[in-house]
Amino acid sequence: MAGDRKLWGLVAEFRSADDLIRGAAAVREAGYTRWDAHAPFPVHGLDDAMGIKSTILPWLVLGAGLTGCSLGFLMQWWMNAVDYRFVIGGKPFNSLPTDIPVMFEVTVLFAALTAFSAMIILNGLPRLAHPLLRNARFRRATDDAFFISIEASDPRFDVAETEQLLRASGGTLVEWVEA
Amino acid sequence: MGVAAIDRRDVRDNLGDDPGRRAPLVLGKHDNATITDKVCRIVEMPKPPKAWYVAFGIALTVTGVLGAMLAYLISTGVGVWGLNKPIAWGFDITNFVFWVGIGHAGTLISAILYLFRQNWRTGINRFAEAMTIFAVICAGMFPGIHTGRAWLDYWLFPLPNQMAMWPNFRSPLLWDVFAVSTYMTVSICFWYMGMIPDLATIRDRTTSKLKGAIYGIFALGWRGSNRHWHRYERAYLLLAAIATPLVLSVHSVVSFDFATSMMPGWHATIFPPYFVAGAIFGGFAMVLVLAVPCRQWFGLKDLITPRHLENMCKILLATGMMVGYAYAIEFFISWYSGNPAEGFVFINRAFGPYAWAYWTMVFCNVATPQVFWSRRARQNPWIIFGVAICVNVGMWFERFVIIVTSLHRDFLPSSWNMYFPTWVEVTTLVGSFGLFFTLFLLFLRFLPMVAMAEVKAVLQKQHHEAR
Numbered sequence: 351m352a353g354d355r356k357l358w359g360l361v362a363e364f365r366s367a368d369d370l371i372r373g374a375a376a377v378r379e380a381g382y383t384r385w386d387a388h389a390p391f392p393v394h395g396l397d398d399a400m401g402i403k404s405t406i407l408p409w410l411v412l413g414a415g416l417t418g419c420s421l422g423f424l425m426q427w428w429m430n431a432v433d434y435r436f437v438i439g440g441k442p443f444n445s446l447p448t449d450i451p452v453m454f455e456v457t458v459l460f461a462a463l464t465a466f467s468a469m470i471i472l473n474g475l476p477r478l479a480h481p482l483l484r485n486a487r488f489r490r491a492t493d494d495a496f497f498i499s500i501e502a503s504d505p506r507f508d509v510a511e512t513e514q515l516l517r518a519s520g521g522t523l524v525e526w527v528e529a
Numbered sequence: 530m531g532v533a534a535i536d537r538r539d540v541r542d543n544l545g546d547d548p549g550r551r552a553p554l555v556l557g558k559h560d561n562a563t564i565t566d567k568v569c570r571i572v573e574m575p576k577p578p579k580a581w582y583v584a585f586g587i588a589l590t591v592t593g594v595l596g597a598m599l600a601y602l603i604s605t606g607v608g609v610w611g612l613n614k615p616i617a618w619g620f621d622i623t624n625f626v627f628w629v630g631i632g633h634a635g636t637l638i639s640a641i642l643y644l645f646r647q648n649w650r651t652g653i654n655r656f657a658e659a660m661t662i663f664a665v666i667c668a669g670m671f672p673g674i675h676t677g678r679a680w681l682d683y684w685l686f687p688l689p690n691q692m693a694m695w696p697n698f699r700s701p702l703l704w705d706v707f708a709v710s711t712y713m714t715v716s717i718c719f720w721y722m723g724m725i726p727d728l729a730t731i732r733d734r735t736t737s738k739l740k741g742a743i744y745g746i747f748a749l750g751w752r753g754s755n756r757h758w759h760r761y762e763r764a765y766l767l768l769a770a771i772a773t774p775l776v777l778s779v780h781s782v783v784s785f786d787f788a789t790s791m792m793p794g795w796h797a798t799i800f801p802p803y804f805v806a807g808a809i810f811g812g813f814a815m816v817l818v819l820a821v822p823c824r825q826w827f828g829l830k831d832l833i834t835p836r837h838l839e840n841m842c843k844i845l846l847a848t849g850m851m852v853g854y855a856y857a858i859e860f861f862i863s864w865y866s867g868n869p870a871e872g873f874v875f876i877n878r879a880f881g882p883y884a885w886a887y888w889t890m891v892f893c894n895v896a897t898p899q900v901f902w903s904r905r906a907r908q909n910p911w912i913i914f915g916v917a918i919c920v921n922v923g924m925w926f927e928r929f930v931i932i933v934t935s936l937h938r939d940f941l942p943s944s945w946n947m948y949f950p951t952w953v954e955v956t957t958l959v960g961s962f963g964l965f966f967t968l969f970l971l972f973l974r975f976l977p978m979v980a981m982a983e984v985k986a987v988l989q990k991q992h993h994e995a996r
Contacts, residue, residue, distance in 0.1 A: 367989060374755075388753040390561055390730070391986040392762050396755050405760045411767050429687060429695035441699050451704040451782055455711040458775045462715040462768055466722055469764035473757040476749035483752060489733035491753040492726065494561035494985075 358481035358529035359385075359501040360512055361488060362521025367393045369520045370496040374399040376519030377498060382512075384504035388488070388497040410468045411461050418460025422453035481527050488527075499527070543836045544908065553991050554649050554984075557831040561985045564832070568727075568979045569734055571827050577974055580826065585970045591963025598957045599674060607677045611951045615944050616936045620954040621675035624961060626928040627811070628668030629709065629783055630804075631921075633776055634812025635661025636716055639723070640772035643765075648990075649840055651983040652833045655727075656823065656972070657816045658720040663968040664815070665713045667961045672705070701785035708782035715775055719768050722761075725751050726982040780808040787931065794874040794935035797862065803855035810848035810894070811924035813841050817917035819969065821910045823978070832979050835908055842907040845920065849898035852927075856891065870940055878934045882947060886930050893923025 364370040367389060374387045378401050387396055430436075431444035441448070470476065482488050482499060491497050498521060500512050509526075516524045543552040555564070602609055612619050635657040642650040673682050685706045687696055696703050729751035732744040751757070781801035788800035817838070824833040863875040878887050897919045900906040907913070933948050972978070 387755040391982045392758040402759050407763050426698040430698050434695040448699045452707045455707040459711045461771050465764045465767045466718040469760050472760050492730040492733045493565045
C-alpha cells in the first residue's frame with residue numbers, strides 16, 4: 351500500500367456470473383455485512399446468494415401514488431368547486447367522472463418520480479467519486495467482469511483472513527483498495 | 530459451454546420457428562466484452578462518419594426553418610395559417626396527434642413488452658425510447674403554438690395568476706395537458722434510468738478527462754453493485770407497470786379531445802382504443818424507419834437481428850388490421866345509429882372533396898401492411914422500410930381526415946368551407962421532422978443506442994440455455 355492512505359477494503363475478481371454467485375454465498379456465510387458484489391448486469395440468483403432483503407421501494411411508490419391520487423382530486427375539487435366556481439355546459443362544479451383522467455395522471459406522475467428518485471436515494475447515489483472507481487481493473491465491472499468487494503469497516507474484516515476467504519471462494523487477483 | 534455450444538445455424542440467423550427451441554436474440558459469437566465494444570465504439574469514434582455530418586447538417590437546417598416559421602407565426606398571429614370557420618383545427622392538431630402517436634412505441638416497447646417478458650425488446654428499446662421523447666417534444670410544440678398567444682400558454686397549467694382564475698378541469702383539452710406532460714416526464718425518467726448503467730460503461734472506458742467527467746456526472750456513480758441492481762430492477766419493474774396504463778391513457782385522452790365533442794365523425798365511443806391501436810401502429814412504423822438504416826450503418830445487425838424486424842412487422846400487420854377494423858366499424862355505426870349528420874359525414878369522407886386523403890389513408894394503413902403476411906417481405910429490409918414509410922404517411926393522413934373532414938361539413942350547410950394549408954403550415958410540418966432528426970442524430974452520436982446491460986443479461990440466459 352502506497353503512502354499513508356487508509357485501506358478502504360479488498361476487491362476480488364471472479365471469472366463468471368456463476369463463480370460470483372458461489373463467491374457471494376461463501377462471503378455471506380462467513381458473516382460479513384459490509385460487502386457487495388458487482389456485475390455489468392443484474393445476475394439472476396445473486397440476490398438470494400447475498401441474502402439481500404427486499405427493498406421498501408415498492409411501498410414508497412404505493413404511498414406516492416395514493417398521495418398523488420388524493421392531491422389530484424383535492425386540486426380539482428378546490429379549484430373548480432370552491433375557489434373559482436363557474437358554470438360551463440351546465441356541468442356540476444364538482445364532477446367525479448371528469449376528475450378521473452387528471453387524478454390518474456397525477457397518480458402516475460407521483461409514483462413514477464418516486465420510483466426513480468427512491469432508487470437513486472436508497473442506493474446512496476448520486477456520488478461523484480468512490481474508492482472502487484479509482485481502481486483501474488474495477489472499471490471492467492461495467493463491461494464484462496465480476497467482482498466482490500469487502501469494506502475494511504466490516505467488523506469481521508481482517509486483511510489476511512478476508513483475502514484468504516476471497517481466494518478460497520473462487521476470487522482471483524485480490525487487490526487492496528485505498529480510501 | 531457458452532457460445533460454442535449454440536447451434537451453428539443460430540449464429541447466422543434466428544428466424545427458425547421450432548417451438549422447442551428458443552431463438553437466440555444475439556447473433557454471432559458475442560460475449561459481454563464484444564457487446565460493450567460494439568455499442569460503445571459508436572460513441573467513442575473520434576469523428577462520426579461523413580454521412581452523419583451530412584444528415585446532421587440537413588436536419589439542423591430544417592430545424593432552423595422551423596425556428597423561422599415559429600418566429601413568423603408568433604410575431605404575426607395564427608392568421609398566417611389557413612385555418613378558418615369552421616375549420617379551427619388543421620395541420621397544427623393533425624401534427625400534434627401524429628407526433629404523440631409516434632411517441633407511443635418507445636414506452637410500449639420498454640414497458641408493455643417488459644411486463645410480458647418479451648426479451649427481444651432489449652435490442653431496440655433504447656432508441657425507441659429516445660424516439661418517443663423526441664416525438665413528444667415535437668408533439669408538445671403544436672398545441673403550444675396553436676393557441677395564438679403562445680406567451681400565455683402558462684394559463685394551461687394550474688398556476689396561481691393575477692386574474693385569480695383556475696383552469697377548467699371539466700374539459701378534455703386540459704386532461705390532455707396533464708396526460709402529455711406526465712407522459713413526457715415519465716418517459717424521460719424511464720429512458721434515463723435505463724441508461725445509467727450504460728453511461729457508467731462509457732465513463733469507465735473513456736480515456737478523456739472531460740468525457741469521463743461528463744459521463745461520470747450523468748452515470749451518478751454507478752458501479753454495478755448488486756445491492757443497487759436489486760433496487761434498480763424493482764424500480765424499473767414498477768416504472769414499467771406504471772407506464773403501461775399511462776401509454777394507453779395518453780392516446781385515449783387525446784381521443785377524448787374529439788370523442789367528447791358533438792361533432793359528427795368525432796362523437797364515437799370507439800375512439801380511445803382506435804387511437805391507441807393507431808398510435809402503436811404508427812410508432813412501430815417509425816421505429817422501423819429508424820432501425821433499418823441504423824443497424825446497417827452502425828454494424829448492429831447482431832443485436833438488432835432479422836427476428837427483431839420480423840416481430841415488429843408482425844405487430845404492424847396486427848395493429849394495421851385493428852385500425853382497418855376501426856375504419857369499418859365507424860362506417861357501420863354511422864349507418865346503424867340512424868343519425869343523418871353522422872351518416873353524411875362518413876359518405877362525405879369517402880366520396881367528398883377530401884376523398885383523396887381518405888383513400889390515401891386506407892391504402893397506406895390497411896392495404897400496404899398486408900404484404901407482411903409473406904415471410905419474404907418481413908425479411909427484406911427494403912420492403913420493411915418502404916411499408917414503414919407508407920404507414921407513417923397513412924397515419925398522418927388518418928389524423929388529417931378525422932380532423933378536417935369532420936370540421937369542414939358542420940351541422941349547418943351555411944358554414945361549410947374548405948381548408949387548405951398555407952406554405953407556413955407545410956414548412957412547419959417539415960420543420961418538425963428537422964427537429965426530430967436533429968435530436969435523434971445527437972442521440973446516436975453521444976449516447977449508447979443499445980441497452981448494453983440488458984443485452985448482456987439476455988446473452989447470459991442464452992448461454993445458459995445453450996449448455
